[in-house]
Amino acid sequence: MEETLFRKQPRYPWVIGYAVLAFIFLALPFLTTYDVLVEDIIIWSLFTMGFNLAFGFTGMVSLGHGVFFGVSAFTVGILTLHWNRSVVTIPIGIAMGTLTGFVVGYISLKRARVDVHKALRIAYLVLISIAASYVTMYIFLTPLAKYSGAEMGLLGFPNHPMRVLGNLEIDLKSRTQIYVIVGVVALIVIGWLHRIASSPAGLIMRAVRENEIRVGFLGYNTFRFKLLVYTLTAFVASVAGALYLLRSGFISVDVFDFKFTSELVVICLLGGRNAFLGPMIGTAIFLILKDVISSYTASWGLFLALVLIFSVLYLPGGIGPMMFSLPRRVIQRWVKKSEIAPR
Amino acid sequence: MLELKNLNAGYGSSQVLFDLTMDVKQNEIVSIIGRNGVGKTSTLKAVMGLIQTMSGSIRFDSAEISALPTYRRGRLGMAYVPDDRGIFVNITTAENLRIPLIGHKAEKRDNLELVFSLFPILKERWNQKAGTLSGGEQQMLTIARGLVVRPKLLMLDEISEGLAPEVIMNCCSVFNKLKPETAILIAEQDVRVAMEISDRVYIMLNGSVAFHGTVAQVKQGQAIEKYIHL
Numbered sequence: 305m306e307e308t309l310f311r312k313q314p315r316y317p318w319v320i321g322y323a324v325l326a327f328i329f330l331a332l333p334f335l336t337t338y339d340v341l342v343e344d345i346i347i348w349s350l351f352t353m354g355f356n357l358a359f360g361f362t363g364m365v366s367l368g369h370g371v372f373f374g375v376s377a378f379t380v381g382i383l384t385l386h387w388n389r390s391v392v393t394i395p396i397g398i399a400m401g402t403l404t405g406f407v408v409g410y411i412s413l414k415r416a417r418v419d420v421h422k423a424l425r426i427a428y429l430v431l432i433s434i435a436a437s438y439v440t441m442y443i444f445l446t447p448l449a450k451y452s453g454a455e456m457g458l459l460g461f462p463n464h465p466m467r468v469l470g471n472l473e474i475d476l477k478s479r480t481q482i483y484v485i486v487g488v489v490a491l492i493v494i495g496w497l498h499r500i501a502s503s504p505a506g507l508i509m510r511a512v513r514e515n516e517i518r519v520g521f522l523g524y525n526t527f528r529f530k531l532l533v534y535t536l537t538a539f540v541a542s543v544a545g546a547l548y549l550l551r552s553g554f555i556s557v558d559v560f561d562f563k564f565t566s567e568l569v570v571i572c573l574l575g576g577r578n579a580f581l582g583p584m585i586g587t588a589i590f591l592i593l594k595d596v597i598s599s600y601t602a603s604w605g606l607f608l609a610l611v612l613i614f615s616v617l618y619l620p621g622g623i624g625p626m627m628f629s630l631p632r633r634v635i636q637r638w639v640k641k642s643e644i645a646p647r
Numbered sequence: 648m649l650e651l652k653n654l655n656a657g658y659g660s661s662q663v664l665f666d667l668t669m670d671v672k673q674n675e676i677v678s679i680i681g682r683n684g685v686g687k688t689s690t691l692k693a694v695m696g697l698i699q700t701m702s703g704s705i706r707f708d709s710a711e712i713s714a715l716p717t718y719r720r721g722r723l724g725m726a727y728v729p730d731d732r733g734i735f736v737n738i739t740t741a742e743n744l745r746i747p748l749i750g751h752k753a754e755k756r757d758n759l760e761l762v763f764s765l766f767p768i769l770k771e772r773w774n775q776k777a778g779t780l781s782g783g784e785q786q787m788l789t790i791a792r793g794l795v796v797r798p799k800l801l802m803l804d805e806i807s808e809g810l811a812p813e814v815i816m817n818c819c820s821v822f823n824k825l826k827p828e829t830a831i832l833i834a835e836q837d838v839r840v841a842m843e844i845s846d847r848v849y850i851m852l853n854g855s856v857a858f859h860g861t862v863a864q865v866k867q868g869q870a871i872e873k874y875i876h877l
Contacts, residue, residue, distance in 0.1 A: 504749040507742055514735045521695050522747045522792075523721030 321581070322495065329487035339479070341595055343486060345588050347548050348571075350490045352583035353497055354540025355568045360577030361501065362533050363513030365426050365569070367562035368408050368433030369541045371440045374559035376401030376542035377549040378444060381458040382451045390467035391474065394550075398542040405538020408436045409531050417527070422516075437562040444557050457556030461549065476553060486547050493543055500536070501580050509533060570608070574615055576622025585624040648673050648830045649694065649800055654703035654713075656693040662701065663689045665854040671800065676822055676831045678841035681851035682875060687834035688730060690851070691802045694832075695727045696720050708799065724799035726792075730808060730834075732785040734792065736778030740769055743777050743788055747796045762791040765821050766814075782809045790818065800830050807837045819844040838871055850874045 329346055333339040351373060358364045380397035387393070412432035416425035444452040453459050462476040475481055500506060508529060511519045516526050549555050558564060567590070575586020593611065598604045619626055654667040663686050671677045679687045692698045694705060696717040705713040712720055721727075726747075734743050744759070763770050766787040772780055777788060786809040793801050801822075807815055822831050822844065835841040841848060848865050850858040858870040865871065 504745070507738065507746060508749070510738055511735045511746055514737055515733070517697065517717075518729075518733045518735065519746070520717040521697070521721050521725075521727045523718055525716070525718045 318498070322491075325494065326487075326491060329491055330484065333483045333487070334480075339483070341591060343483060343551055345584075345591050346486055346490050347544055347551060348591060349584040349587045350493055350547070351541055351544035352568050352571045352575075352587050353494060353580070354537045354544070355565075356572045356577055356580075356583040357497060357501065357509070357540075358533055358537040359569065359572050360582070361506065361509040361513065362530060363426075364429055364530060364534060366408075366412075366429050366433045366534070366537075367565040367569075368405075368436045369537065369568060370559045370561065370565040371408070371433070371436050372401040372405045372538040372541040373545035373548070374444075374555065374557070375404045375440060376545035377555040377559070378448075378452055378458065380546050380549050381461050381555055382448075384466065385458075385460060386451060389464055394546050397546050397549075398539065401542025401545055402535060402539040404436070404440070405541070406531070406535045408433060409534035409538070413527055413530050413534065433565070434562050437560050437565075441557055441560040444560065452557065455557070457554055457558075458549075459554070462553030474550075476550065482551050486551055489543065489547060493540060497540065498580055570612065572622075574611070574623060576624035576626075578621065579624045582622050582624035585627065586622065589623060648675075648708065649832065650704075650706040651690075651694070652704045652706070654693060654705060655701040656689065656698050656703075657701060658698055663698070663854050664693060667693075667703070667855050669849055669856060669859070671830050671832050673830055674826050675847065676826060676833070676845045677847045677849065678833045678835050678845040679849045679851055680835055680838055680841045680871075680875065681857075683836070685851040686854040687836075687851055688804055689854075691727060691804055691832065691834050694720075694802060695725065697727075726794070726796060726798035726801050728789050728793040728801070728803045728806070730804035732782070732789055732809075734777045734780075734785055734788050736776065738777060739774050740772045740777055740780070740788060741774060743792055744769075744795050747792055751796055758795045758797055761821070762795055765794070765817060766791055783811065783814070786810055787814070794825075794829075797825075798829055800832065801825075802832045802834075804834045805836060806833060807835060807840045815840060816843075838875060842866075 328342070333342045333346075336342060351369070355366075355369050358366060358369075376397040378397075379400040380393045383393040383396060412429045416428045420428075445454055465473040465475045467473050474485070501509075508519060508524060512526055512529065519529075520526050545555075545559075571586040571590050572583050573586070574589060575584065576582030590608075593607065594604055597607050601607075615623065649669075649671040651667055651669045654664055654669075655662060656664040656667075667686075667690060669677075669679075669690070679690060681687055689698060693700060694707075696712075696715060700713040703713070704711055707720070707723055707725065710723075712723065715723075735746070744762070748758075766784075768784055769787060769791060772784060777785065780788060786806075790803065790806065793803070806818065810818070822829075825831075833841065833845065842862050842865070845862060847861050848859065849856050850865070850870055852874050857874045858865070858868065860868065860870075
């Protein structure tokens with residue numbers, strides 16, 4: 305009986321969705337001249353979808369994810385340039401980013417217990433993540449300036465191939481290799497995130513967003529749960545950071561600025577924070593608009609403001625869900641009309 | 648089962664429970680009655696750990712729990728049904744009942760059947776967002792969510808609110824059946840309902856117990872007239 309009561313969603317839409325994603329991630333970059341933009345969308349989608357698990361699903365507003373992205377990318381870059389030219393630096397970088405996420409999450413969630421007002425709890429997270437942004441900015445600009453390249457950013461990364469095993473190497477200048485790596489990793493991580501979001505844990509996330517106290521008296525340690533989700537999203541941000549470095553060969557301290565992460569919030573709101581694929585649609589729209597509009601005018605921010613105002617006023621659920629519901633509604637209306645017509 | 652001894656508790660620095668002593672035994676339905684603001688809800692919240700214990704003890708299954716966080720108390724087998732229809736409105740009825748069941752697998756089927764026999768309407772609303780349910784249905788869902796894990800102690804705040812009289816009576820007969828496994832503590836404003844369903848009654852006044860006894864004793868002692876209809 306429970307099988308029918310708590311039945312799983314049918315699988316085929318997800319299989320189709322995954323096939324479409326696989327096409328976009330693995331084939332599209334080779335079929336278009338806008339390959340750089342497509343790669344950007346892929347990496348950023350991964351980043352925002354991870355971020356949205358904390359922001360949209362669990363209701364944790366953080367401006368610190370750029371920090372984890374950056375720590376991971378810088379660690380990989382610095383270690384590769386100064387220590388070891390092999391892929392071993394990548395897991396170290398991801399681990400560093402994730403660890404930073406754990407520490408930031410621990411500090412900001414520790415005091416945000418359920419008896420603290422919800423607005424204050426969100427403020428703690430925002431403020432501590434801003435603090436993390438300043439601290440890492442300082443660390444990479446001053447004590448580590450020699451390695452990080454300070455304001456110039458990390459230079460010289462892609463000039464040498466990365467060793468994997470024996471004679472097997474990743475050629476950082478080969479688009480084919482990089483695009484395949486980025487596509488495959490992004491597909492795996494997004495698939496994994498989807499599994500989490502549709503599992504019981506995803507259900508608890510949505511319940512925590514709605515009312516943490518109630519989740520607490522149902523027997524869940526919400527502090528640990530939120531910290532776990534936060535660390536998980538930091539991990540995804542770190543993976544995205546490492547991929548970004550591999551793809552572009554460059555990273556600058558700008559990513560530590562909390563304004564950088566605030567763009568993620570914008571993307572999630574634009575695409576739809578309640579939908580799993582929302583942030584990906586948001587990312588695509590955001591980056592394409594940015595690309596197109598910046599080529600005409602320098603005041604890209606103004607257009608973004610207009611888009612934001614429009615989406616807040618008319619699309620509170622985001623553009624993503626609307627893209628699926630609008631055609632359905634149009635078809636329904638059309639079917640209804642054709643039913644009425646013969647009379 | 649549950650023992651409160653000289654419990655002082657409150658919200659931050661303002662104390663609302665004073666030297667409260669109360670107990671609920673296995674196989675018992677106990678009601679707390681009293682006027683508005685005497686501390687009925689606060690008592691349940693203190694047991695659940697939602698307000699701070701200042702001094703005194705709370706023992707559950709003969710273990711001291713007053714220092715435990717809320718979620719640990721929940722795991723010990725306490726379920727709390729708040730009076731504000733504490734459901735999650737943005738997820739479906741099914742998902743609301745799913746959340747407390749994650750991790751308990753064994754008797755899931757029986758428990759859900761029990762819930763359906765009690766509130767058949769929930770089956771019709773199964774895949775509907777809980778926020779779209781009517782007030783009474785939301786109340787049913789809240790009670791169902793508490794019952795579905797078959798807790799050792801079920802605490803209900805104002806069950807009569809929003810439920811039709813026959814639904815309340817239906818609940819009561821189920822509570823009576825469950826009694827051997829699930830002791831029940833009810834905070835209730837409707838004296839008639841409380842007297843109908845309970846084995847024992849506590850009457851609260853100004854944050855402590857003014858009178859307690861069996862339903863017969865309460866009737867005999869004219870306690871209702873004395874402490875409630877002042």
